[in-house]
Amino acid sequence: MRSDLQMAFIGSGVMAEAMISGLLAKKVVTADQIIASDPLESRRLYMQQTYSIRTTSHNTEAIQGAAIAVLSVKPQVLGSLMQTLRGKIALDTLIMSIVAGASITSLSQGLNHASIVRAMPNTPAQVGMGMTVWSASPEVTEVQHSYSKIILQALGEEMEVLHEYEIDRATGISGAGPAFVFLLIEAIIDAGVQMGFTRDQAQILTLQTIAGSVELMRRTNEHPTKLRNQVTSPGGATAVGLYELEKGRIRTTICDAVFATFERTQKLGKLS
Numbered sequence: 001m002r003s004d005l006q007m008a009f010i011g012s013g014v015m016a017e018a019m020i021s022g023l024l025a026k027k028v029v030t031a032d033q034i035i036a037s038d039p040l041e042s043r044r045l046y047m048q049q050t051y052s053i054r055t056t057s058h059n060t061e062a063i064q065g066a067a068i069a070v071l072s073v074k075p076q077v078l079g080s081l082m083q084t085l086r087g088k089i090a091l092d093t094l095i096m097s098i099v100a101g102a103s104i105t106s107l108s109q110g111l112n113h114a115s116i117v118r119a120m121p122n123t124p125a126q127v128g129m130g131m132t133v134w135s136a137s138p139e140v141t142e143v144q145h146s147y148s149k150i151i152l153q154a155l156g157e158e159m160e161v162l163h164e165y166e167i168d169r170a171t172g173i174s175g176a177g178p179a180f181v182f183l184l185i186e187a188i189i190d191a192g193v194q195m196g197f198t199r200d201q202a203q204i205l206t207l208q209t210i211a212g213s214v215e216l217m218r219r220t221n222e223h224p225t226k227l228r229n230q231v232t233s234p235g236g237a238t239a240v241g242l243y244e245l246e247k248g249r250i251r252t253t254i255c256d257a258v259f260a261t262f263e264r265t266q267k268l269g270k271l272s
């Protein structure tokens, strides 16, 4: 991206940090191109010292002169943030919101601003393995569109969708998904410990098994049922484990969890 381009992050929490570290690691922008705002002084100091970026407690100062401003606050404070920023955003600034549930229409009306990208990233962006689903308002220019792609590609994979409701759906899978996966990882490690492995041993076995299964499916592109059957010997050990999982309604429970997350995302969108 152009070296004179300024980027602002409004809210310097977990996801803002993931994005900033990804952008700097991939050299998409340099530290002097980034300013981040946050109410907490200790957080601002941490961001300054860790990433050599500028920080401020004033959101209107952060957004001044920014070509791209990322809204990275919680949905509960978006309404008051939009009131603060309304009328203070330059016409050619691209607003990129990662706020769960907040629609392009509500952002555009709340900020009285037309160029909006709405994105749903996830925390593996911290290590460049993120998945972001995003959509742009019709007013986003070609250049702003290509900048958005470059920014989101620095975090891992990106998928642009035409229909914005797909972002709410994606929140149930890729946005919140890492939390579901970490719960599964935790449960398998705990079971390993219960059987007598050390925690370190159980963690190595669990993480390599999950990473290997993901890689196997990526490379073979086979249906998961076929790959699962390759593990399941007739009358063997895996079959009884799978029986217990199905008895515990793992399939429908996961489905319910994804749908509940999707529905909650839609409700969060009504907060602002």
Ligand SMILES: NC(=O)c1ccc[n+]([C@@H]2O[C@H](COP(=O)([O-])OP(=O)(O)OC[C@H]3O[C@@H](n4cnc5c(N)ncnc54)[C@H](OP(=O)(O)O)[C@@H]3O)[C@@H](O)[C@H]2O)c1
Binding pocket: 010, 011, 012, 013, 014, 015, 016, 037, 038, 039, 040, 043, 059, 072, 073, 074, 075, 077, 081, 098, 099, 100, 120, 121, 122, 123, 175
């Ligand atoms: N975490 C995820 O996995 C994830 C994934 C995708 C999208 N998102 C979305 O990303 C957004 C941020 O999530 P997060 O997990 O990064 O939350 P977070 O860690 O709580 O970050 C939000 C930051 O904004 C600060 N803040 C609060 N009020 C502010 C204001 N008026 N102006 C400027 N900054 C303010 C908070 O400070 P205080 O802590 O002092 O209040 C905090 O440092 C949310 O809308 C969420 O839906 C999160």
